[in-house]
Amino acid sequence: MTEAFVAHRNLLFTVAYEMLGSAADAEDVLQETWLRWAEVDLAGVRDERAYLVRITTRLALNRLRTVQRRREAYVGPWLPEPLLTTPDVAEDVELAESVSMALMLVLETLAPTERAVFVLREVFDVGYDEIAEAVGKTPAAVRQIASRARRHVDARRPREVVSARETRAVLESFQRALEGQDMQGLLDLLAPDVVLMSDGGGVKQAALRPVSGADKVVRFIVGGIGRAAVAVAGMPTVVNGNPALALHVNGEFDGIMAVRVEGGRISGLYFVRNPEKLTRVASETPLTLR
Numbered sequence: 001m002t003e004a005f006v007a008h009r010n011l012l013f014t015v016a017y018e019m020l021g022s023a024a025d026a027e028d029v030l031q032e033t034w035l036r037w038a039e040v041d042l043a044g045v046r047d048e049r050a051y052l053v054r055i056t057t058r059l060a061l062n063r064l065r066t067v068q069r070r071r072e073a074y075v076g077p078w079l080p081e082p083l084l085t086t087p088d089v090a091e092d093v094e095l096a097e098s099v100s101m102a103l104m105l106v107l108e109t110l111a112p113t114e115r116a117v118f119v120l121r122e123v124f125d126v127g128y129d130e131i132a133e134a135v136g137k138t139p140a141a142v143r144q145i146a147s148r149a150r151r152h153v154d155a156r157r158p159r160e161v162v163s164a165r166e167t168r169a170v171l172e173s174f175q176r177a178l179e180g181q182d183m184q185g186l187l188d189l190l191a192p193d194v195v196l197m198s199d200g201g202g203v204k205q206a207a208l209r210p211v212s213g214a215d216k217v218v219r220f221i222v223g224g225i226g227r228a229a230v231a232v233a234g235m236p237t238v239v240n241g242n243p244a245l246a247l248h249v250n251g252e253f254d255g256i257m258a259v260r261v262e263g264g265r266i267s268g269l270y271f272v273r274n275p276e277k278l279t280r281v282a283s284e285t286p287l288t289l290r
Helices: 002-020 023-037 048-071 087-091 093-098 101-107 112-123 128-135 139-156 164-179 183-189 214-225
Strands: 190-199 232-239 242-249 252-262 265-272
Touching (some): 048 112, 087 232, 112 128, 164 232, 164 252, 232 252
Parallel strands (some): 190 265
Antiparallel strands (some): 242 252
């Protein structure tokens, strides 16, 4: 039983994380999954992987319903917990897109069951019958939910797939403009309708609402991040399988800045400053679709 659980642990964590957007909650779900798994009679289990995914999904779905109520009282915008990921995640285009900040935020707009169905079907290619067992619906109902969720996500997800190389190039230019407090340089890199979301969790200074428009975003970046700062520096990193910046203010780690790039310009900025969400950016977290 232990060997089976360990063999599929990275997959189970990925399923839970994509459903919850929180590594801490995903780890709690895995602990509960292990306790349930330890009580199973293996003689009646035909497919250990499918059985474990089913347990994890049910537990993650229950937790998702609970944390959604908690997030309604969250101070300011809520962003997914960034993960420092292994190189193979960035190389897997499908996986990198599925855990990107941009798509994870789209998943936040789905109802809990819709999110579970979408993640299992569209990301992990789980069959409708197996999903039905996991979410307590009929296969016919799951097909309808999957279709509805897919339309919802497709209408809100990034309109184009941008390579890691292009994103990295845009980020390098952004880093130079940020470190040089070059307002015009920042403006040139931002789409006119860019949206910045900053997550301080009520602990660190952050905008309480999304900041929209290139001019306002630049003023927030220069005035907010650079306020009373001797130096702002960005260090290239890879979070959630995509290029990002680890920002340092006066030599102290301040947060993670992830971006959404469209048409060669930044259309979305996701700035995580909440210290409780920055515990998984010091060491790599392995993720997998298999």
